[in-house]
Amino acid sequence: MQNHDHYLLLTPGPLTTTASVRESMLKDWCTWDDDYKSLVQSIRSDLLSLAGVSEEDYTSVLMQGSGTFSVESVISTAVPDDGKLCVLVNGAYGKRIAEIAERLKLNVRTIEYGETERPDLEKVENALEQDEAITHVAVVHCETTTGLLNPIHDIADIVKRYNKTFIVDAMSSFGGIQMSITGMDADYVISSANKCIQGVPGFGFVIAKRQAIQQCEGQARSLSLDLFDQWQTMEGQEGKWRYTSPTHTVRAFKQALEELKLEGGILARQNRYEQNQRTLVDGMRALGFTPLLPDEWQSPIITPFYYPEHEAFQFERFYEELKSRGFVIYPGKVTDLKTFRIGNIGDIHPSDIEALLEATRESLYWLEPVTK
Known part of the structure; x- marks a missing residue:
C-alpha cells in the first residue's frame, strides 16, 4: 500500500488547487x-x-x-x-x-x-x-x-x-x-x-x-x-x-x-464538474453504491452515497484506505442516514475520478467474503 504526501481533496472546499495557484x-x-x-x-x-x-x-x-x-x-x-x-x-x-x-x-x-x-x-x-x-x-x-x-x-x-x-x-x-x-x-x-x-x-x-x-x-x-x-x-x-x-x-x-x-468560463467549468459527477455516479453504482438523491436533483458539486449493505463496513477504515491511495473524501452530514460524500470540484478531472474508482475498488478488499 503506497503512502502519499500529496492527495486529491474530493471535498466541497477547501479543494484541490493548481500548482500555479499555490505558487502565486x-x-x-x-x-x-x-x-x-x-x-x-x-x-x-x-x-x-x-x-x-x-x-x-x-x-x-x-x-x-x-x-x-x-x-x-x-x-x-x-x-x-x-x-x-x-x-x-x-x-x-x-x-x-x-x-x-x-x-x-x-x-x-x-x-x-x-x-x-x-x-x-x-x-x-x-x-x-x-x-x-x-x-x-x-x-x-x-x-x-x-x-x-x-x-x-x-x-x-x-x-x-x-x-x-x-x-x-x-x-x-x-x-x-x-x-x-x-x-x-x-x-x-x-x-x-x-x-x-x-x-x-x-x-x-x-x-x-x-x-x-x-x-x-x-x-x-x-x-x-x-x-x-x-x-x-x-x-x-x-x-x-x-x-x-x-x-x-x-x-x-x-x-x-x-x-x-x-478554462472557458463558468459554462466550461460546469461541464467539467458535470462530467466528473456522471463518471463518479456511474462508477460507484457499478461498485454497488447507491446515491442518496435522485439524479435530477443532484448538483455536480458533491454527491452523497449510502454506506454499502455490509455489516463490516466502517467509514473510518474506508476513509484511511482511500487516503493511503491518494484521495480524501468527506463524511456524511445528513442527520439520520449513514452516508459519505465525494466532491467533484477543484482541479479534478474525469481521469482523476477514474483513478478514484479504481482506488475505491481496491479499498474494499476487506469487505470481500472469505472463501474456504
Missing part, C-alpha cells in the same frame, strides 16, 4: 501598497463580470474569514431591527443561516423541509402572503449537506413578487454553476474564495445590489463583520480593507480567476 502565494504583499489595492479592485471588478451584472447596479465586497463569516456579515448588516428574516431550510447550511439570525437576536422564521427534499414553493408563497412582517428571504443554492440544488430562480420569482429582499448563499455554486443574478433580481449573493473559483481559504465575498447595501449604514451588529463599512472603505480608499487582509489568499484568488477564464 510565494510573494509577500503590503496591504497599504497601491499595487495590492489595485489587485483587490481588479478582483472586485472581475467578480461583477463573472456574475454578469453591471457596476452601475451591483458592487462586490470582500470579507475576511471563511464563507460563513461572509454569510454572517450579510445577515448582520442587511436585516434592520424592524425587519424579519425568513430562511428556507433543507440542510445544515440553511440551519446555519437561521442560527446566525437567532444569535443576532433577529426576528426570524424558518420554512423547514426534509434534508432530501426540495422546497415546496407553495409553502414559500403562503408564508409571504400570510406574514407581512417578513422583509428578507434567504436560501442556500447548493445545499452541500446532500448536494441538492435548490430551485433559486423559482424561489426568486415568488420573493420578488412580494417585494422582499432576496439573499442567496451561493457558497458552493458561484463560479461553477450558471445562474442569472439579474434574472433573479437577487439583492445579495454570497460565496467564498475556496469553492468553485478554485482559490484557497481565507476570505469570502458578497455581490450586492448597490441600492440594497446603500440602505444598510449603521445596521450591523458586529464591528469586524460590518458589510456596509467594509464596502465603504473599499469604495472610498480604492481597494483597502478595514483590517488586515489575507494577502496571499487574495493573490491566489486572482490567479484562480484568470484560470477560470482560460
